[in-house]
Structures are given as structure tokens and as C-alpha cells.
Amino acid sequence: MPEYSRKDAKAWALEKIKGFYMCPISPVGDDFQFDYAKLRENIDQFVDMGIEGLVVGGFIAECWNVPLREWLRYHQVVAEAARGRIPLWTIILDPSVHQALEKLDYVEKLGFEGAEVINPVVQLRTDDEIFDWFKYLTDRSNLAICLYRTPVSGKVLGFDLMRRLADLDTCVAVKQGHISRAETLKLRRDLRKDFIVSDPLESVFLDDLRRGGQVVWGELSYILYGKLRPLVTQYRQLAAQGKWEEAYQVSCKLDPVRDYYADIFLWTVAQTATYASALAGIKVWFEEIGLHAGRIMPPVREASESFKQEIRENLRRLGVV
Numbered sequence: 001m002p003e004y005s006r007k008d009a010k011a012w013a014l015e016k017i018k019g020f021y022m023c024p025i026s027p028v029g030d031d032f033q034f035d036y037a038k039l040r041e042n043i044d045q046f047v048d049m050g051i052e053g054l055v056v057g058g059f060i061a062e063c064w065n066v067p068l069r070e071w072l073r074y075h076q077v078v079a080e081a082a083r084g085r086i087p088l089w090t091i092i093l094d095p096s097v098h099q100a101l102e103k104l105d106y107v108e109k110l111g112f113e114g115a116e117v118i119n120p121v122v123q124l125r126t127d128d129e130i131f132d133w134f135k136y137l138t139d140r141s142n143l144a145i146c147l148y149r150t151p152v153s154g155k156v157l158g159f160d161l162m163r164r165l166a167d168l169d170t171c172v173a174v175k176q177g178h179i180s181r182a183e184t185l186k187l188r189r190d191l192r193k194d195f196i197v198s199d200p201l202e203s204v205f206l207d208d209l210r211r212g213g214q215v216v217w218g219e220l221s222y223i224l225y226g227k228l229r230p231l232v233t234q235y236r237q238l239a240a241q242g243k244w245e246e247a248y249q250v251s252c253k254l255d256p257v258r259d260y261y262a263d264i265f266l267w268t269v270a271q272t273a274t275y276a277s278a279l280a281g282i283k284v285w286f287e288e289i290g291l292h293a294g295r296i297m298p299p300v301r302e303a304s305e306s307f308k309q310e311i312r313e314n315l316r317r318l319g320v321v
Contacts, residue, residue: 002108002113002114002142002143002144003113004144005142006142006169006170007169009144009169009170009172010169010172010192010194010195011194012144012172013144013172013173013196014194014196014214016087016113017053017172017173017196017214017215017217018052018214018215019051019052019053019214019215019216019236020051020052020053020202020215020216020222021051021052021053021054021055021087021089021215021216021217021218022046022051022053022054022055022216022218022219022220022222022223023054023055023056023058023060023061023091023218023219023220024042024046024054024056024060024061024220024223024291025060025061025062025220025279025282025283025286025293026039026061026062026063026074027039027042027292027293027294028062028293028294028295028296028297029294029295030294030295032295032297032298033070034066034070034073034074034077035292035294036073036077038292038294039074039077039078039081039292040077040080040081041292042291042292043078043081043082043086044081045290045291046086046223047082047085047086049222049223049229050233051086051222051223052086052087052215053086053087053088053089053113054078054082054086054087054088054089055089055090055091055116055217055218056074056075056078056088056089056090056091057071057074057075057078057090057091057092058091058093058116058218059091059093059152059274059275059276060220060275060279060282061074061091062279062296062297063091063093064093065297065300066297068099071103072106075090075106075107075110075112076110079107079110079111079112084111087113088107088110088111088112088113089112089113089114089115089116089146090103090104090107090112090114090115090116091115091116091117091118091148091218092104092115092116092117092118093118093121095120095121095122095123095124097120097133097136097137100117100137101137101140101141103115104137104141104143105141107143108141108142108143112143113143113144114143114144114145114146114172115143115144115145115146116145116146116147116148116175116217116218117134117137117145117146117147117148118148118150118152118153119133119134119147119148119153119155119157120133120153121152121153121154122154125154125155127158127160127161127164130155130157130161131161131164131165134147134165134168134171135168138168138169138170138171141170142170143170144170144172144173145168145170145171145172145173146172146173146174146175146196146217146218147162147165147171147173147174147175148174148175148177148218149162149174149175149176149177149178150175150177150178151177151178152177152274152275156178157174159186159187159190162174162187162191163190163191166191166192166195167192171195172195172196173195173196173197173198173215173217174187174195174196174197174198175198175200175217175218176197176198176199176200177200177218179200179201179266181199181204184197184199185211188211188212188213196214196215196217197213198213198214198215198216198217198218199213199216200216200217200218200219201216201219201221201266202216202219202221202222202232202254202258203221203254203255203258203262206235206236206239206247206248206251209236209239210239210244220282221258221261223286223289223291224257224261224282224285224286224289224320225254225257225320226288226289226290226315226320226321227319227320227321228253228254228257228318228319228320231250231251231253231254232254234250235247235248235250235251238250256318257318257319257320260314260318264278264281264282264311265278265281265282266278276300277300277301279296279300280296280300280301280302280303280307281303281307281311283295283296283302283303284303284307284308284311284312285311285315285320288311288312288315288320288321289315289320289321
């Protein structure tokens with residue numbers, strides 16, 4: 001059972017969901033199956049990094065591209081590896097609300113705290129249809145829900161619909177994946193104040209802390225920064241002391257690696273409205289910083305050898321490794 005009730009889910013989330021809730025990639029072996037031993041080792045490293053929470057089971061984790069039995073097994077292994085040391089959330093991508101509910105019930109029993117849920121990617125397109133889908137879901141599950149506002153779904157949730165969804169008891173947050181800072185700030189201004197609006201971008205986190213934000217939700221840049229992670233810790237500490245100008249000076253030191261991350265990953269996602277083709281470079285990046293990544297599930301193409309070498313050279317030049 002969740003540690004919150006339906007009526008206090010939003011208050012619980014405001015208190016609990018802070019810092020970096022990261023979406024890591026998954027190790028895949030030469031047999032193109034998840035390598036669960038290496039997944040466990042990665043999770044140990046994520047805990048050691050001090051990441052505040054993990055959000056697993058979605059596009060970046062390649063869980064969209066496996067059978068249901070493997071999706072279930074993956075979450076079981078994550079829960080076993082985490083051993084209560086770090087909060088866990090899943091990602092639900094199913095257009096069938098009934099399949100989504102089965103998954104929510106399964107991960108709740110494993111100890112997951114909540115789920116990021118995309119609006120149905122097929123069939124349901126009107127505001128009323130999407131609202132009814134989430135109303136049906138939240139009426140039948142007690143887990144906290146983070147909405148995923150993104151063009152990847154085929155329909156970006158509009159402002160009026162967001163206001164309606166934010167009033168559902170267990171809808172506690174939104175990942176503002178439309179990548180518009182103006183829209184993030186408008187949502188935060190217009191929606192109820194006990195509802196979390198998160199930009200999935202570390203690059204704006206310091207500004208977000210100053211403007212009422214509290215979490216970087218559902219991305220993986222902090223992991224990717226490797227030897228530069230202490231800079232993030234440093235600017236967060238300065239921000240907590242109210243030393244904003246000093247914090248910005250530290251944060252700016254990360255700009256070159258932020259730009260490179262954007263070039264090889266974020267802009268590809270923005271241009272294609274998918275994660276699949278953008279993932280190849282991140283696999284190489286993970287391996288270079290001492291994490292397990294391995295292959296990519298077919299039929300998605302892997303990075304060329306020249307692209308892999310380019311990434312390795314740039315990570316060294318940037319001081320990530």
C-alpha cells in the first residue's frame with residue numbers, strides 16, 4: 001500500500017518528490033535481452049550517486065519494445081535491486097486503460113510509489129475522452145500519477161484539460177515534455193498550487209528552484225555528467241543557502257556538456273517526437289562513464305563506429321570522463 005492516502009496524495013508529493021528523479025537506460029546483452037545482473041549493478045551505482053528517485057519502464061528503458069512478461073520481470077528485478085533504498089516509479093505507455101490498471105496493481109505490490117502515465121497514443125483525442133480515460137484509471141488505482149505532457153503521445157495536453165486533470169485526487173504532477181519554458185511557467189502559474197509542474201531539463205533546474213520548481217523529472221542528464229556531477233551538488237547547495245549568483249556561476253560551468261547532450265539526444269527527440277533513434281548515442285555515453293548499457297533492442301539501429309568514437313572523444317574533451 002502507498003504511504004499516502006488518496007486525499008493527501010498531492011501534499012505527500014509536494015513534500016517527497018524533490019531533486020532528481022531519473023530515467024536510466026537499460027543494459028541489453030548480445031542476445032538482445034535485458035541483462036539483469038548488470039541492471040542490478042547500475043542501480044547500486046545510481047543509489048551511490050545520491051539520485052533521489054528512479055522512473056523506469058518507459059521509452060528510454062526500452063520497455064516499450066518487450067513482451068508484457070518481460071516488462072513485469074524488469075520491474076520485479078528493479079524492485080529487488082533497489083531494496084527500499086530509493087523511491088521507484090514506473091512509466092505506463094498503454095492505450096488500454098485496463099492493461100494500464102493491471103500494471104499499476106502489479107507495481108504497487110512491488111512497492112513502487114507511483115506511475116508516470118502518457119495519455120492514450122491511439123483512438124482517444126478529445127479533451128473529454130482523455131479526461132474520462134484518466135478518471136477511470138485514477139478511480140480504480142490508489143497510486144500517485146504523474147502526467148506526461150508530450151508530442152510523443154500524438155496530442156499535447158491543453159491548458160484547459162490540464163486544469164481538469166490536476167483536480168483528480170491522485171494526479172500529483174506533470175512532466176512538461178513539450179519543452180517550452182513559457183508553457184512550464186504558465187502551467188505552474190495557472191494550475192493549483194499543490195500540483196507539481198516539472199521541466200525534464202537539468203539545464204533550467206537552478207532557475208526552476210528560484211521560480212517554485214522542485215524536481216527534474218524523467219530524464220537522465222545528472223547521471224550522464226560523470227565526473228562533473230559535483231558541480232550540480234555544489235550549485236544546489238548554494239541555492240539552498242540563497243546564494244543565487246554564486247550558484248549560477250557554478251551552473252554555467254556545465255553549459256558545454258549540456259549543449260553536447262542536447263545535440264546528440266534532446267534535439268533528436270524534439271525533431272522526431274520519439275526516443276528510439278536518439279538512444280544509440282546515450283548507450284555509448286553510459287559505457288564511457290562506467291555504467292552498463294550494451295546493445296539496443298532490434299529493430300532500432302545502433303550507433304555507427306564513427307559516431308561512437310566521436311562521443312568518446314567529446315566526453316574526454318568535456319571532462320565527463
